Amino acid sequence: xxxxxxxxxGLLLCSPFARGDPWQYELLLMPSxxxxxxFDRQAPVTEIVDEVVQVDTxxxxxxxxxxxxxxxxxxxxxxxxxxxQLGWQATQDTVLWIGRYHQPTSVWNHDHHxxxxxxxxxSRPFLDEWEDLGGILPQHFxxxxxxxxxxxxxxxxxxxxxxxxxxxxxTPKGLEPFDLLHPDxxxxxxxxxxxxxxxxxxxxxxxxxxxxxxxxxxxIGLAVTPLPGLDHVDLKLVGAFGIYAAAxxxxxxxxxxxxxxxxxxxxxxxxxxxxxxxxxERRLPHDLTAFLRWEGSADxxxxxxxxxxxxxxxxxxxxxxxWDFVERQALTVQLSDTNTLxxxxxxxxxxxxxxFL
Amino acid sequence: xxxxxxxxxxxxxxAPARPAxxxxxxxxxxxxxAIEMDSVSVRKLFLGVPVLVNGKPLHPLRNRSDPLLDEIFxxxxxxxxxxxxxxxxxxxxxxxxxxxPEEYSRVEDVVAALNADPNAVSYMWQRDVGHNPxxxxxxxVWSD
Numbered sequence: 001x002x003x004x005x006x007x008x009x010g011l012l013l014c015s016p017f018a019r020g021d022p023w024q025y026e027l028l029l030m031p032s033x034x035x036x037x038x039f040d041r042q043a044p045v046t047e048i049v050d051e052v053v054q055v056d057t058x059x060x061x062x063x064x065x066x067x068x069x070x071x072x073x074x075x076x077x078x079x080x081x082x083x084x085q086l087g088w089q090a091t092q093d094t095v096l097w098i099g100r101y102h103q104p105t106s107v108w109n110h111d112h113h114x115x116x117x118x119x120x121x122x123s124r125p126f127l128d129e130w131e132d133l134g135g136i137l138p139q140h141f142x143x144x145x146x147x148x149x150x151x152x153x154x155x156x157x158x159x160x161x162x163x164x165x166x167x168x169x170x171t172p173k174g175l176e177p178f179d180l181l182h183p184d185x186x187x188x189x190x191x192x193x194x195x196x197x198x199x200x201x202x203x204x205x206x207x208x209x210x211x212x213x214x215x216x217x218x219x220i221g222l223a224v225t226p227l228p229g230l231d232h233v234d235l236k237l238v239g240a241f242g243i244y245a246a247a248x249x250x251x252x253x254x255x256x257x258x259x260x261x262x263x264x265x266x267x268x269x270x271x272x273x274x275x276x277x278x279x280x281e282r283r284l285p286h287d288l289t290a291f292l293r294w295e296g297s298a299d300x301x302x303x304x305x306x307x308x309x310x311x312x313x314x315x316x317x318x319x320x321x322x323w324d325f326v327e328r329q330a331l332t333v334q335l336s337d338t339n340t341l342x343x344x345x346x347x348x349x350x351x352x353x354x355x356f357l
Numbered sequence: 358x359x360x361x362x363x364x365x366x367x368x369x370x371x372a373p374a375r376p377a378x379x380x381x382x383x384x385x386x387x388x389x390x391a392i393e394m395d396s397v398s399v400r401k402l403f404l405g406v407p408v409l410v411n412g413k414p415l416h417p418l419r420n421r422s423d424p425l426l427d428e429i430f431x432x433x434x435x436x437x438x439x440x441x442x443x444x445x446x447x448x449x450x451x452x453x454x455x456x457x458p459e460e461y462s463r464v465e466d467v468v469a470a471l472n473a474d475p476n477a478v479s480y481m482w483q484r485d486v487g488h489n490p491x492x493x494x495x496x497x498v499w500s501d
Contacts, residue, residue: 111448
């Protein structure tokens, strides 16, 4: 798999369509260091790691309308090729990607990805949490992604993203996406995602949109399951999101309705739950930004699917302050009050983050 | 009145020499496929957003040979503060792998890059274009 992707990348970049164009490169490093202290703890499971030092590396090699784009995350706990995409800029407003991508129905992850510097809060909403940190929804897929934008209703813009690719599997460690560097599983099934949003202008983040996804998630090696002989879960998501971005204010929110179907050779169990969040960010004098986030859910306690994820956050309040103390470097402090399905805890986080181009 | 006229005459002689009018123009190489660009396309281009002509992306070059050009770049071309621009560039690299504009600190290097790459687009003082036949002006970005 590794060799075939590199071969395709080489063929694209050296193809006659790119003849005469110069090779162009970009490298972005986003290091960060974070410490977490947990207190008032009455939940059996809280954080997977209490401190993280990481470097998120983004690289682009482009020639003509073709590019290779990747994101490699190296931390004191893991090293992973998070994204690796071969892209073709088909038209000015449409790009086709093949490879490993972040699924577009997660608004937070599709906008921020792994770089801590570009998100205001330290933690992400739990519904957008990465698979290896206890996340409940698939985030990494390997397949094809098409992103596009068009004029609509006068000066408005319609932005769309359609994706389809190998979805994660469910293991005793949680969701496990297809790994490009260690492609050792043949159990992954295909999942599809769609996102469409309207924005009042070409250059604004402000907008609102709809999301939908359908995934088949096989289970592998689970010792205890909510349904005896659980073989796979069919997960269907629909959602809506909105973003208001002004000079001093930013407010964003997402809400999902999830329908789950747990399937064994002899039985099928249907269920559903809802999850969402609203975050408000306010720029203050002296390069400070205050933020508040509310995360909530409905019917989470009754969901058999969510019993597979012991860290599932039922409700969480988050608040904090970020200080951009020099160019491209920030310090952030964040307090959280979390209710999981099995208990409650609070935590305080401190983070330094930066970006180097 | 005579004293006032004398004073104005002296002041006009003492005042630093300044061209009657200045303009910043968008320029490409003589064999560039780019014919014309509207202000939205120019803004997109220098924000790193792909802008294609004949199916090939244009390559923006930032001319940083003069601090005043930098001011005009932020006010007239990308229409945002330096910090907002910096953040937009980071977001573009992070989300889409967009390339930030290459930067040049000497006009001669900008001209050489335009001549070497037919898909390159930059901006410069109109006086720096002069009568150079290898450079083509496609738009006035700013004039006083």
